[in-house]
Amino acid sequence: MSGMSDPFSFNAGAVESSYVGNLGEAFRFYGAQDEDVLLISPDLGGGPVTGPFIQSFPDRFIDAGIAEGNAMSIAAGMACYGYKVFVLQMGAFGAIKCAEQIRTDIAFTKTPVRILSAWSGLAMGFFGTSHHAVEDIAITRAIPGLTVFAPADDNAATAMLKLTEQADGPVFIRLTDANINPVYEAPPKLELGRFGLVREGCDATIIGTGLGAQLAVGAADELAKEGLSIRVLDAYSLKPLDEEAIRAAAAETGAILTVEEHIVSGGLGTAVGEVLARNRSGIPFSILGLPDETLTVGMPDELYAHYGLTVANTAQRMRELLPSR
Amino acid sequence: MTTPSIVTLERFRDTSAAELAARAKQLRLEILDVISHAPMGHYSSSLSCAEILATLYKHVLRLRAGDPAWADRDRFLLGKGHVAVALWPLFAELGFFPADWLKTFGSLDSKLTDHPDMHRAPGVDFSSGSLGHNLSVGLGMALAAKRRGFDHRMYVLLGDGEIHEGQVWEAAMAAGHYKADNLVAIVDANGSCADGPTESVMSIEPLVDRFSSFGWHCVEVDGHDTAALMQAFKQASESPGKPFCVVARTLKGKGISFMEASPREWHLGALMGEDLVRAKQEIEEAGQ
Numbered sequence: 001m002s003g004m005s006d007p008f009s010f011n012a013g014a015v016e017s018s019y020v021g022n023l024g025e026a027f028r029f030y031g032a033q034d035e036d037v038l039l040i041s042p043d044l045g046g047g048p049v050t051g052p053f054i055q056s057f058p059d060r061f062i063d064a065g066i067a068e069g070n071a072m073s074i075a076a077g078m079a080c081y082g083y084k085v086f087v088l089q090m091g092a093f094g095a096i097k098c099a100e101q102i103r104t105d106i107a108f109t110k111t112p113v114r115i116l117s118a119w120s121g122l123a124m125g126f127f128g129t130s131h132h133a134v135e136d137i138a139i140t141r142a143i144p145g146l147t148v149f150a151p152a153d154d155n156a157a158t159a160m161l162k163l164t165e166q167a168d169g170p171v172f173i174r175l176t177d178a179n180i181n182p183v184y185e186a187p188p189k190l191e192l193g194r195f196g197l198v199r200e201g202c203d204a205t206i207i208g209t210g211l212g213a214q215l216a217v218g219a220a221d222e223l224a225k226e227g228l229s230i231r232v233l234d235a236y237s238l239k240p241l242d243e244e245a246i247r248a249a250a251a252e253t254g255a256i257l258t259v260e261e262h263i264v265s266g267g268l269g270t271a272v273g274e275v276l277a278r279n280r281s282g283i284p285f286s287i288l289g290l291p292d293e294t295l296t297v298g299m300p301d302e303l304y305a306h307y308g309l310t311v312a313n314t315a316q317r318m319r320e321l322l323p324s325r
Numbered sequence: 326m327t328t329p330s331i332v333t334l335e336r337f338r339d340t341s342a343a344e345l346a347a348r349a350k351q352l353r354l355e356i357l358d359v360i361s362h363a364p365m366g367h368y369s370s371s372l373s374c375a376e377i378l379a380t381l382y383k384h385v386l387r388l389r390a391g392d393p394a395w396a397d398r399d400r401f402l403l404g405k406g407h408v409a410v411a412l413w414p415l416f417a418e419l420g421f422f423p424a425d426w427l428k429t430f431g432s433l434d435s436k437l438t439d440h441p442d443m444h445r446a447p448g449v450d451f452s453s454g455s456l457g458h459n460l461s462v463g464l465g466m467a468l469a470a471k472r473r474g475f476d477h478r479m480y481v482l483l484g485d486g487e488i489h490e491g492q493v494w495e496a497a498m499a500a501g502h503y504k505a506d507n508l509v510a511i512v513d514a515n516g517s518c519a520d521g522p523t524e525s526v527m528s529i530e531p532l533v534d535r536f537s538s539f540g541w542h543c544v545e546v547d548g549h550d551t552a553a554l555m556q557a558f559k560q561a562s563e564s565p566g567k568p569f570c571v572v573a574r575t576l577k578g579k580g581i582s583f584m585e586a587s588p589r590e591w592h593l594g595a596l597m598g599e600d601l602v603r604a605k606q607e608i609e610e611a612g613q
Contacts, residue, residue, distance in 0.1 A: 062468065065502075070461045070495035077465020080451070081473055104455045105462060109443060 015300045016179040019048035019118070021154030023175075026187075027086075028052040030161045031060065038078060040064055041088040042071045049118050049175070050088050068093050072101035072113070079111040084164075087113060091120035091133030095172065099139050102172070107145040110169045120150075121211060121261030122295070122303040123177035129297060134290050137209075138266025140172045141239050147192070148239040150174040152183040152213035156196075156236055159187035166192040174238075176210035176261065178300065181218040181311060183234055195242040196234035203228050204284075204322055205249035205256045209235040209268045211309065212259030212288070218311030219318055230318065235268055243275050250281040257286050257318050261309060264289040284321045288314060330420070331391040336399070336478075337559065340384050342552035346612070348383050349375040349551065353580045353608045355414035355427075357596060363431020367439065369578035369591040371411040373515035373548070374482060377573055380554040381480060381511075382415045391420035393448040399477055402463045404493075405484035405513060406440035406453030413437045413446070421448035457490025459483075460510060464500045467508040467568075478562070480509045486518035489527050494539070500568040501540025508568040509561045510536070513548065515577035517588045536570040548573025580608045 031037040031053045039045060040062045045054050054061045062078075064071035068089060075085040089095075094117040095102065106113045117136060124131035140148045147167040151157035157175055164171045183198055190196065195207065199220045208216035213234040220230035231253050233245055249256055256276070258269040269287025276285055290307055297303075304310055308317075352375045360366030381401060382388070389395035393416070403409060410430065417424040422436070429435040436445040440454035451466075453459050463481040470477040487493065500508050518526045529535070536543040542564045546553040554573065561569035577592075578584025581604045584591040596604055 062503075064499060065495075067492075067495035067499070069458075069492050070499060073458050073461030073492070073496070074465035074468070074499065077451070077462040077467075078469040080462075080466055081469035081475075083469055083472075100455055101458060104452070105458050109452050 015177075015304070017048070017177050018154045018157070018175070018179040019177060021179070023154050023157045024048045024050065024052040026158035026161055028056050031057055034084060035060075036082060037084045037086065038062065039086050039088060040071050040075050040078070042066050042068045044088055044090055047118070049116060068097050069101045072098045073105045075113045076105040076109060076111045079113050085113050086116055088116045088118060090124070091117045091136060091174070092124060092131045094133070095136035095139045096133075099143075102140070102146065102170075103143045106170045107143045110145060112167070113170045114164045115170070115172045116175060117172060118175045119177050120174045121176060121178070122300050125297055125303045126299050129294055132295055134261070134263045134295065135266070136174060137238060137260070137262045137268060138270070141266065141271065145169050146239065147171040148174070149236055150176070150209045150238055151236050152176070152208070152210060152234050153179065155182065155184035155187045156190065156234070159190050160236070163190050163192060174210060178211040178214065178261070178304075180211065181214040183213050183217050190236060193237050193240035193242060195245045196236060197231070197245075198234050199230060199232035201229040201231035202253055203230060204318060205231040205233060205253045206259060206314065206318060207233040207235050207246070207249070207256060207268065207272055208259040209238060211261040212268065215259050215309060215311050215314040219314035222311060222315045223318060228322070238268065238271065241271055241275065246272055246275045247279055247281070250276060250279070250283050255284040255321050257288060257314070257321055259288045259309070259314055262289055263292050265292045286317060286321050288317050331389060334388045334390060336385060336387045336562070338384060342555060345379050345383055345551035345555070346376065349379040350580070350608060350611060352379055352411060352414055354605060356411055357601065357604060359410050359413055359427050359430045360596070361601070362428050365593055365595045366410050366431070367407045367593055368596065369517070369584045369588040370405065370484065370513070370515060371408040372579045372581065372584065373575040373577045374408060374411060374513040375579065376549050376551050376554060377482065377511055377513060378411055378415060380551055380558065382419070384555060385558045386480065388419065393419070393421040397475070397477070400450040400463070400466055400479045402451045402459040402479065402481045403441055403453050404456065404459040404481050405487050406456070409437070409439060409441040412441065412448070416446065416448040419448065422446065456484070456487040457492040460493050460496035460500070463508055464496050464503070464505055467500070467505040468503060470507060476507070478507045478509065480511065482511045482513060485512055485514040485516065485523045485529055485532075486526070488512065488529055497536065497539040497541065504566055505568045506565050509558070510541075510568065510570045512570065512572045513575055514572055515575040515588070517577040519589065519592055521589065532572045536572070540567055541570045542567045543570040543572060545572040545574065548575035549579060580611055582607055
């Protein structure tokens with residue numbers, strides 16, 4: 001539990017935190033390149049994601065106090081003056097508490113605010129059901145004009161800072177805190193509206209987002225030992241969605257499993273299912289995610305095991321989807 | 326339609342309280358006229374802020390006629406977004422868009438909406454429609470302008486019912502904390518909400534004490550007295566170190582007796598026939 005001395009290392013002692021990697025330094029570096037980069041946060045700035053930036057550029061940090069909605073609307077006003085405003089939010093109190101500010105003040109107005117939604121999913125599961133952030137993909141996907149990213153790990157998050165500039169308008173970045181099975185060894189090349197092809201394969205496809213991409217890679221590696229060739233797509237761009245990659249996966253591999261640290265309603269699986277239905281792809285398809293119920297509490301690794309968000313269960317769900325051989 | 330000439334309008338440009346009062350009176354007639362093109366409109370809360378808007382747009386704000394996106398303008402944000410109908414005639418007069426757009430109010434896909442949309446109507450500095458957000462946005466602009474070294478000033482018009490919204494007080498707290506002295510809030514304290522008198526729906530008083538306790542300079546004026554408004558806005562521009570709040574005491578439905586008598590019934594409505602004739606007549610005859 002060594003990391004618990006840092007109040008923002010919520011996962012210490014359980015699952016290794018992605019935020020202890022390069023993201024904080026990358027954000028500092030990004031800020032060093034462009035003095036128009038500002039940060040607003042509701043009493044959350046000093047943690048591993050933005051702490052280094054604040055240390056280097058204290059005058060470019062605006063603390064909004066514990067007032068998330070106000071932080072979002074202030075960010076919109078500042079973005080009107082050409083600033084590249086990042087808002088660091090705790091996942092549980094970001095999209096769901098500020099859905100209206102994000103929709104009305106940021107997305108409808110097309111102000112290019114970048115929302116860093118940290119500690120998403122079950123990362124803060126120890127603290128109570130109030131601290132789960134498992135509805136945010138559904139909420140943010142439903143907002144016109146908002147780009148939604150979900151990096152798979154620290155390296156992807158690092159690459160994503162720059163990618164926000166490709167979006168024509170605001171961006172919501174759902175950061176995963178989990179570092180169970182990192183997908184990338186270095187910051188990857190990412191493209192707006194594309195999925196990452198992490199593993200090529202022809203027997204089936206696993207599409208994962210955030211932690212889901214980490215589990216997908218692990219499962220594909222496990223299944224490879226059984227002679228199965230599994231394609232792995234990293235759904236880091238949830239909106240716009242890479243429909244072409246989904247259609248190709250359906251046509252070329254014949255079965256799709258999606259994996260996400262989000263409730264099964266309205267998340268990645270729903271989005272992929274919509275594409276399959278529109279394209280009349282009657283292929284075997286399944287969604288691995290969290291049940292649509294009030295979730296229980298515990299340390300993240302316990303919760304991941306409890307709800308089957310593990311490499312082993314991802315592999316098992318994939319096996320179940322394939323025709324018996 | 327001739328191309329509007331571009332003219333820079335400096336702050337506190339020369340005018341008289343009487344001229345502003347006359348403009349407010351004219352604006353009331355224009356509000357009725359613009360709404361007449363639509364199935365309905367927000368009457369009584371538009372009428373309460375006619376003097377405030379006339380004073381801001383004809384006297385206080387630094388603007389450029391014919392150039393609504395001029396970078397160096399002062400910004401105005403309509404927190405109580407439902408009275409956008411009161412802005413449209415002022416914007417047309419400033420050459421922000423052709424005057425014949427006023428006839429499109431309420432029609433399908435009109436640029437002039439019931440609540441203002443910055444991507445539809447030129448001259449809208451920020452969209453509104455959800456009460457309680459725009460003081461925060463105005464604060465963000467105020468902080469950003471200072472950071473850029475611009476002397477822009479931000480004015481946010483709030484309804485008195487709007488300040489029931491908790492976010493208004495989050496913004497008030499933050500503006501005091503950051504000493505945003507380029508931010509001016511105006512409360513159109515017309516004393517009436519949709520459900521009845523504001524004080525009976527949810528008490529907001531004492532307003533001056535409340536804003537003052539959040540670190541604001543705050544004055545109270547008769548919001549229909551253009552001389553008092555001119556003085557308050559002048560004072561706001563000369564009060565460094567704190568954001569400034571003008572609590573403008575107004576009457577909902579001001580200028581039309583039957584709306585003053587039942588402001589709730591005329592919060593949203595459609596004036597027709599003899600009522601419309603009588604309303605215009607009362608406005609025209611007021612103060613004569």
